[in-house]
Amino acid sequence: MAKISMRDVRKSYGKDQVVHGVNLEIANGEFIVVLGPSGCGKSTLLRMIAGLETITAGQIAIGDTVVNDLEPRERGCAMVFQNYALYPHMTVAENIGYALKVAGTPKAERMARIAAVAASVGLGDFLDRRPGQLSGGQRQRVAMARAIIREPRVFLFDEPLSNLDAKLRVQMRHEIRRIHNRIAATSVFVTHDQQEGMTLADRLVVMNKGVIEQVGTPSEIYDQPASTYVGGFIGSPAMNFLSGQVDRATHSVRLASGDRIDVSPAIAARNHGKLVQIGVRPEAMTMVPAGQGTLNATFEFVEELGAGRLYHMMFEDLTLTVLAGDRQTLAAGAPVGLHIPASAVHLFDADTGKRVEAAPLAVVEQVPA
Amino acid sequence: MRRAYFKFSWIAAVLLAPQLMIIFVFFYWPSAQALYWAFTLEQPWGGGNTWVGFENFANVLSDPYYWGSVRVSVIYAVATTILAMGMALILALFADRQLAGYRAYRIGLIWPYAVAAPAVGLSFQFVFNPGAGIFSYLNTLSPGVWDPSVYPWQAIASIVIAGAWKQVAYSFIFFLAALQAIPRSLSEAAVMDGARPLRRMIDLQLPLLTPTFFFLLVINITDSFTDSFGIVDTLTGGGPFRSTDLMVYKIYTDGFQSLDYSGAAAQSIILMLLVMALTFVQFRYIERRVHYT
Ligand SMILES: Nc1ncnc2c1ncn2[C@@H]1O[C@H](COP(=O)(O)OP(=O)(O)OP(=O)(O)O)[C@@H](O)[C@H]1O
Numbered sequence: 001m002a003k004i005s006m007r008d009v010r011k012s013y014g015k016d017q018v019v020h021g022v023n024l025e026i027a028n029g030e031f032i033v034v035l036g037p038s039g040c041g042k043s044t045l046l047r048m049i050a051g052l053e054t055i056t057a058g059q060i061a062i063g064d065t066v067v068n069d070l071e072p073r074e075r076g077c078a079m080v081f082q083n084y085a086l087y088p089h090m091t092v093a094e095n096i097g098y099a100l101k102v103a104g105t106p107k108a109e110r111m112a113r114i115a116a117v118a119a120s121v122g123l124g125d126f127l128d129r130r131p132g133q134l135s136g137g138q139r140q141r142v143a144m145a146r147a148i149i150r151e152p153r154v155f156l157f158d159e160p161l162s163n164l165d166a167k168l169r170v171q172m173r174h175e176i177r178r179i180h181n182r183i184a185a186t187s188v189f190v191t192h193d194q195q196e197g198m199t200l201a202d203r204l205v206v207m208n209k210g211v212i213e214q215v216g217t218p219s220e221i222y223d224q225p226a227s228t229y230v231g232g233f234i235g236s237p238a239m240n241f242l243s244g245q246v247d248r249a250t251h252s253v254r255l256a257s258g259d260r261i262d263v264s265p266a267i268a269a270r271n272h273g274k275l276v277q278i279g280v281r282p283e284a285m286t287m288v289p290a291g292q293g294t295l296n297a298t299f300e301f302v303e304e305l306g307a308g309r310l311y312h313m314m315f316e317d318l319t320l321t322v323l324a325g326d327r328q329t330l331a332a333g334a335p336v337g338l339h340i341p342a343s344a345v346h347l348f349d350a351d352t353g354k355r356v357e358a359a360p361l362a363v364v365e366q367v368p369a
Numbered sequence: 370m371r372r373a374y375f376k377f378s379w380i381a382a383v384l385l386a387p388q389l390m391i392i393f394v395f396f397y398w399p400s401a402q403a404l405y406w407a408f409t410l411e412q413p414w415g416g417g418n419t420w421v422g423f424e425n426f427a428n429v430l431s432d433p434y435y436w437g438s439v440r441v442s443v444i445y446a447v448a449t450t451i452l453a454m455g456m457a458l459i460l461a462l463f464a465d466r467q468l469a470g471y472r473a474y475r476i477g478l479i480w481p482y483a484v485a486a487p488a489v490g491l492s493f494q495f496v497f498n499p500g501a502g503i504f505s506y507l508n509t510l511s512p513g514v515w516d517p518s519v520y521p522w523q524a525i526a527s528i529v530i531a532g533a534w535k536q537v538a539y540s541f542i543f544f545l546a547a548l549q550a551i552p553r554s555l556s557e558a559a560v561m562d563g564a565r566p567l568r569r570m571i572d573l574q575l576p577l578l579t580p581t582f583f584f585l586l587v588i589n590i591t592d593s594f595t596d597s598f599g600i601v602d603t604l605t606g607g608g609p610f611r612s613t614d615l616m617v618y619k620i621y622t623d624g625f626q627s628l629d630y631s632g633a634a635a636q637s638i639i640l641m642l643l644v645m646a647l648t649f650v651q652f653r654y655i656e657r658r659v660h661y662t
């Protein structure tokens with residue numbers, strides 16, 4: 001068990017900087033999920049914590065020890081790799097127990113611990129098999145068991161579920177969360193699957209192009225995205241965006257089309273004349289008869305999602321989507337009104353992409369999901 | 370497994386013909402000739418060959434010189450194989466760790482494979498020559514201690530070193546390729562498990578190299594039985610006192626210098642059977658212990 005603190009951590013490969021000054025404090029026992037698109041530097045960050053990659057600048061501390069110059073084996077981290085990286089010539093038991101063997105644990109104790117850990121992840125019957133004789137899910141469990149048996153202070157996961165089918169992925173997700181709760185290590189989990197991130201995390205770290213865009217609980221990040229990037233990345237179906245200019249007099253944002261979208265008077269007062277991006281989540285908009293809404297759009301087509309429907313509209317030359325629970329039958333090309341309540345509007349600075357607030361962001365006290 | 374079946378076609382036959390011709394002219398025909406000679410004897414005063422059955426084989430196998438030749442061939446094969454594969458493995462492990470300058474010696478190490486055996490033998494003349502070679506330094510310390518043309522064990526050591534030097538390159542390439550095919554994440558997993566480089570080498574790299582190791586063992590043993598002629602011919606000429614008279618070399622001297630075609634042919638057949646038997650044994654008993662992953 002240990003906290004992790006990163007101060008201005010940077011990584012360059014030759015002249016290319018791929019991680020640009022990451023600051024992050026991870027509390028003891030926390031489950032952190034690092035979320036970001038492919039190539040944003042998630043794995044690099046994780047590998048720097050593990051010690052598999054050197055740190056170009058900055059400082060990483062685990063517990064109270066600065067680990068910049070420590071070998072991986074001295075850091076007390078265990079890692080689960082995306083492709084599991086099981087030793088193909090060793091049996092399941094040998095794979096799980098390898099760290100203990102290297103550490104010189106006596107054989108009797110080793111065997112007892114292997115059996116206990118294997119049983120805890122449901123591998124009791126497979127101890128004599130080779131990894132090649134296991135299914136994907138079983139291999140995944142071996143990789144987990146290999147990490148658990150070391151009783152690490154820190155658990156690192158690099159997209160460990162991405163090779164599994166959808167159902168197994170959900171199942172293993174729950175199992176990982178259960179294991180985390182049981183052994184109470186600090187966990188850092190890297191993924192590009194936002195659903196995985198939202199459901200697993202105590203706190204989410206959203207990364208983009210080597211910088212952290214936002215850190216917060218999943219609900220904070222969903223409700224108050226700090227930038228257009230986070231707004232667009234988190235949430236499925238994705239957020240709708242419109243450009244306009246803030247007008248204090250009507251406390252609204254004026255779009256190029258002349259339409260106005262109401263925003264809270266406090267925001268309008270502070271940001272008069274500012275060019276902004278408006279973000280509206282598909283489920284926060286409602287369809288109303290043409291002419292009665294905030295905007296008038298043209299219906300294009302509908303996607304059935306089972307629990308609801310996703311309606312695609314054309315507004316000017318933009319596609320907007322509305323997620324609604326009810327099933328309406330609309331003809332393609334039919335005019336539709338869209339109602340956008342002021343409370344549903346997220347405002348972002350058009351130049352910087354940063355969230356525009358009425359007042360400095362209040363600290364939101366929320367119980368982790 | 371999917372298989373494709375093709376109908377017989379003239380185009381295929383024509384395209385195959387050159388390759389088949391080459392195999393026929395350079396392999397089947399000489400082999401058939403050897404078989405013919407091995408079971409016949411040329412009459413002393415001409416008049417064709419007479420069938421003698423296994424008499425040629427009996428003569429060869431009752432010749433103490435032949436058994437001497439077998440003994441030294443086995444010593445040579447085992448010694449060059451161990452030396453060449455051991456060196457190749459060590460070099461490949463270092464090249465794989467990407468120690469400083471590994472690019473340079475990776476290329477440097479591949480060259481010897483392209484050098485013809487007689488050229489290797491000639492160059493090693495300059496190394497082992499008791500008067501002028503590198504080893505002649507020993508004679509300045511204590512006159513007469515080094516002379517492969519006098520001391521049989523020194524002659525054997527010379528051909529072993531030259532033969533191994535030539536074979537190192539081939540094994541090195543395969544070992545290096547196999548090492549580089551081990552996924553990096555495996556080594557990283559072992560690093561996370563706390564294993565240091567030497568430990569990873571023993572627990573991870575060497576076991577994963579076993580298929581390559583087995584393949585190279587077969588190739589090296591076969592090569593050292595059949596491909597040593599050039600080195601012996603240029604370096605020792607089979608001497609001193611027949612101490613380096615390897616089986617291939619003896620076939621050549623008996624056949625082309627003593628003009629005993631029948632004896633040489635019988636020896637060729639025996640050598641061929643020996644190599645086949647060795648390969649069989651290796652596949653039967655060693656391959657089982659190999660982890661194919
Ligand atoms: N050894 C390396 N040499 C040079 N550049 C590298 C190296 N490893 C990673 N990079 C670069 O660093 C950036 C971040 O890579 P990283 O592997 O951390 O991405 P990621 O967020 O984990 O992506 P993914 O989701 O695809 O795994 C990428 O642009 C990548 O090209």
Ligand SMILES: [Mg+2]
Pocket residue numbers: 042043044158
């Ligand atoms: Mg990655």
